[in-house]
Amino acid sequence: xxxxxxxxxxxxxxxxxxxxxxxxxxxxxxxxxxxxxxxxxxxxxxxxxxxxxxxxxxxxxxxxxxxxxxxxxxxxxxxxxxxxxxxxxxxxxxxxxxxxxxxxxxxxxxxxxxxxxxx
Numbered sequence: 001x002x003x004x005x006x007x008x009x010x011x012x013x014x015x016x017x018x019x020x021x022x023x024x025x026x027x028x029x030x031x032x033x034x035x036x037x038x039x040x041x042x043x044x045x046x047x048x049x050x051x052x053x054x055x056x057x058x059x060x061x062x063x064x065x066x067x068x069x070x071x072x073x074x075x076x077x078x079x080x081x082x083x084x085x086x087x088x089x090x091x092x093x094x095x096x097x098x099x100x101x102x103x104x105x106x107x108x109x110x111x112x113x114x115x116x117x118x119x
Contacts, residue, residue: 094101
């Protein structure tokens with residue numbers, strides 16, 4: 001500033017400028033302190049990482065629980081409601097898969113005959 005501008009300032013204006021400069025200097029010092037606080041930054045990074053992992057674990061837990069409940073629901077729907085239903089379902093499967101059932105019976109019979117001959 002020129003000498004003319006300096007002479008026109010009042011003492012109150014000078015005090016205000018000094019106060020603003022002090023505030024700016026305080027903010028600058030505080031910002032530098034935060035940047036040089038390596039331990040504090042490490043703690044914050046660890047805190048943030050833990051929070052992120054905790055959130056992901058919670059999401060995974062919810063997803064797994066939902067899928068398990070869905071699978072249990074499907075299993076209950078597919079399972080026979082009573083012994084009569086189970087017998088009906090087995091009978092229906094046997095009729096639908098008659099050739100496979102005959103082949104399985106023949107295989108089992110062959111094993112039994114083979115064991116009797118070797119005894």
